[in-house]
Amino acid sequence: MKKFFIIAILVMTGLSVFAYLIKPNTDHPGKVELRWVTDDNPARRNQIKLFNDTHPNINLSLDPGTNQKVVVQVLAGVGPDLFDVYSGQLPNYVKSDACLDVTDKLKAVGINVEKDVWRTLDTTYIYDGRVYGFPTNAACAGLMFNKDSFRKLGMPFPKGPWKWKDFLPVAQKLTVKDAEGKIQQYGFMFEWSYFPMLSMQWGGHLYSPDGTRSVLDSPENAGAVQFMHDLIYKYHVSPTPNEQTSMASQGGWGAGMINLFGAGRAATMLAGRWMLCNLRNFEGLKVGAAELPYENHRVFWGYGRATTVNKYGKHKKEAFEFLKYLASTEYNELINHQADSIATVIRTTYTDKYLHDPAYPEEDTNAVWRDTMYLSKPYETSPFIDASKSDLILYKQLDLVRADQKSPEEALKTAQELINEVIQRNIRKDPKLQELYDKLMLESRKKAKH
Amino acid sequence: MNKEARKTATALAYLAPNFIGFVVFLAGPVVFSLVMSFTNWGMQKSVPFAWIGLENFTELLGDVNFWLYFLNTAYFMIGIPFAIAGSLILAIMLSQKLKGITVYRTLFYLPSITSGVALMILWKALYNPETGPINTMLNWFLNTVGLNHVIHAVFGTTVTPPAWLISTKSILGLDVDKIGMVWKQFGLGARDAIIYMGIWTGIGGGNMLLYLAALTNQPQELVEAAQIDGASRWAIFKNVTWPYLAPTTFFITIMSFIGGLQGGFEQARVMTGGGPAGTTMTMTYYIYTQAFDELQLGYASAVAWVLAVIILVVTLINWKFGNKEMYY
């Protein structure tokens, strides 16, 4: 018996040594190791390689961790050197004291964030007047279309500016049924996460101007949601959730809708240029882009991602070199070429390299994306509630409308109530928020008196 | 050192390795989390740590989401009586003296022993509304074979296969953001899909083995006496076997409840992400999201302790009720 255990212990110890030996070796002697938490997009590899090639004393590597745990890692002192922040997440990180303030450092190296970068990206890296990182890419909403679908029906390629009512007949013509009446090609596909954009177009808002309460329950918003519902159930140009989800399963970044478009099951879709990364894999697919239709206001969603430096990282100086790299012409030209959406530095989207990339001759509509960036705005947020929290509540309600189980008005009303409840709860818990809230309420009362 | 003290020292020496781990990873954390549930412990640096007494508890009791998730957890336990009955039936069938009976026993037990992420991913694929074999089979029966024609003739409507994991419906027609039942939500949805999977996994598992052991050890004199008296098979079962199995049934029921109240985590995380619209969010998954996504560790600890108390209460109720049943 004893012998058995002794042998077992020896074997396990041996295996442990083995496990230690086969641990992936990430050390490069003489170089500073930088860890960047970002999504595991194949495009990142070239972006990282370019940085490493031009900075021989640094070895940057990708860590595909999930964002929620980054905060915990940083606070535990084991955080990455660089990590990405998406629209709406920055306040949380700044409040957790995770990001390095680089306002002065950037100015010192001649990077002017107000002039060089798209305005719509501000909220991803600027908070309370201070700069905490640099944008990694930019994107806006546009209408992507399958050129062959249009050619087959002898229709001219779409071109904006145009309104949704002009778009509808086009989408209806492009909704093609087969002999048994089953829809083979949908005229238009879109994701419901674009609701805030339609809200802006219809003239609605998500929050009151001071962010103290949710104002989802408005006729304008109801109109926008009703339109989204009608696209599916009245005009039948978009699939029901059942139809759509069963055509694909989960995976990657927005895989479902993109794959269907690539496979020719949709003639147009509400898209971002980054979808080309995936669409370029579909042989024979010719994609064009046009300005997205609008309703009462010609405004579109502009968004992006920024990378920030870990305030408690051990290699802040080298990490800052990466931020400088993000502002460089080489990096921006690379992401234009990769369609990792659009360059963040405006001037690089006026070059011939961008407009007519020799590697992709069919993509001749790149100007559309650039021009739409000027018309784009980010979604409204409130300092009193985390965007991820409010999104959860809002989209749970909108999901029900999309499944035809609730009316737009009811859904918006419920979402508004629930969001306001959370806001009140957050204010009660955090004394700083309470201060801010009282200040804003006082100001709004003063304004009301006049 | 006297004998008494030496014995204690020896005992403690043997106990030490296990006991240290026990304190650090079991007993200590239990106390720690209980204490933390009375604070606002979280990861927001901007909010100073503070003792907030019962505030976490009043908050969670007033939160409709908590009750919805509790309802979801309770809903999943609907399958328990069916699973127990199924285990019993299988055990009865396996208790026959038949050649090769262990082969069948192995096959029945297989789903239970292999249960885990891999199986849940399998069922996720099975339940896929368009490509999954379950709906493909249903579609075949309804449309190719023509069952829908019959249904149409009798009821005036046709039937479409359920959307399973992406549907918010349920057999009880539970409403999605309030407590209540709604006609529109009546159907087969994610919750039911998970229940069926649970029954399939558990029916031939440990419970069946327990029943089998009990049945094998059943004293035959009573059974034979009843047979001689001319009692039917059903009467024998009802009056002799079932009461004999009462302690086993009692144990199985309690364990099922304890397990059921804590369950649903893997299913939610692997198959549905808690959706659609929060309908598969169970207590354990809620605690997980509160602690590790929202970083509200004090609040999550409070919810965890409420769950512990619920389990205790349910066990006590079961105990009292079961004890009465045991003596006939």
Added chain:
Amino acid sequence: MSTQNELAGQQRTWWNRWGKVTSSHLLLGLISITTMLPFIWMVLASFKPMADIEKINPIPSVWHPENYIEVFRKVQFARYYFNSLFIAAWVTLLTVLTSSLAAYAFARIQWKGRDMVFKLYLMTLMIPGVVVMIPNYTVMVHLHLLDSYVGLIVPAAFSAFGTFLLRQFMLTIPSALDEAAEIDGANSWQILWEIIMPLAQPGLVTLAVFTFLGNYGSFFWPLLIIKSEYLRTLPIGMLFFDTNYGTQTNLIMAGSVMSVIPVIILFVFCQKFLVKGIQLGAVKG
């Protein structure tokens, strides 16, 4: 006349017996097939080309055993296998060792406070696991043991259940043997290893099998601790595999089949112990 009746009677009982046996087998066989259907589908699907997945015919039109190789190319599946087996082995070894020693202290030595401490162990069995996950995670964070083998192995190696199970088992060993050895001058350590452990072997094997299987499929804790791909165990690996490549059902099914095989193998070899163990665990109730 009576002989004819007798013969007829014999024939009837012979036929009855065979009829019963056949119908039992038929019924059991039918149920077995129904239970096995998902498994059968899983295995068949793992050999299918993607286009066949939604066809009603469960059998592949073309057999693609290279799907399995593809899994190893798409993700570090071999690593996941190693990690799951390695970690489960360590946890099993540590659990069995520490639980045996502790059970010996509870079952064989009379010491002050013994019953009180044992009651403490029993009480923790009643607490839902999720209660301790949160503090344990924070401890791991502070000890910088996140994303490490140690963090995965050590917290899982301490089980009150193991101690409880082995104590019950040891209590069934007659203490007369102990006393005889004591008279011969053996000390407690020798008694433990020469007498108790060999006799407790069935209990040890049962605990080992249970612990191994339990840890192999463990999901919650690895989900919290594992960040890097090289550390992933099979459950976590399968989860991410499905998240990133979920559209390729055939590959996913191949991965699932491979995840499940070690369990089936272990089970077939250790059936006896598992069945016994469940019954043992239920006795105390």
